Amino acid sequence: MMTSLTVDTKLMHLDIAGFQSRVTTVETQAALTSNRDQEVLYLRSKVIDLEDKSCRDNVRFLGFPEEIEGADVQSFLKNTLPQLTGLTFDPPLEFQRAHRLGPKCREGTNHPRSIIACFLRHTQAQQLLKKARMQGPFRKNDCQIRMTANFSKETSERRKAFLALRPRLRQLEIKFGLFEPARMWITKNNGGHSNPGGP
Secondary structure, eight states: OHHHHHHHHHHHHHHHHHHHHHHHHHHHHHHHHHHHHHHHHHHHHHHHHHHHHHTTTEEEEEOOOTTTTTTOHHHHHHHHHHHHHOOOOSSOOOEEEEEEOSSOOOTTOSOOOOEEEEESOHHHHHHHHHHHHHHOOEEETTEEEEEEEOOOHHHHHHHHGGGGGHHHHHHTTOOEEEETTTEEEEEOTTSOEEEEEOO
16 A cells, blocks of 8 residues: 555656746746847847938938929929928939939829938938928928928827827927837926827
8 A cells, every 4th residue: 555655756846847847948948038039129120220220311201292303303302392491402412312212103092102302411301391391291283391300100190199198288388209210208397398208
């Protein structure tokens, strides 16, 4: 009888040791998976950051009617932007590339494709965007022309998430704005700034 109990106890210890070993294996795999997930998130954030930085010399132009630029988008922008904004560019504007985005719209559409331009000089792109922020939409031939910075898809979606907050902040007469690429600031009652971050 004692021999049987001894054998059963040994088998129980072996089972417990086996379970402990499997639990340890599962915990190790879970830790590895968690580390991989964190690494993937980190690498993804780096890719998004690099994409945003690669777009920092780009400006999007919305509202220019289709084909108003003719065959040469760069020449059109070079001649139009100083007149449209009242800015003087010295040296003159130069672009690495400029083109319409997306396939050509169907005839009769009221939503022309935006134009995107990569400026040769970062300072000129920033000068233009600063003017656009201060003055608001411009007018050309009864068309409203807007200019915006260009960001990655992920950052653009984060910036759009703030749109829902704007009506309420205006209602409360709270000044607000966005730091690039996607962090909101608001003005406190004492005039100081608060940076609640991004969504």
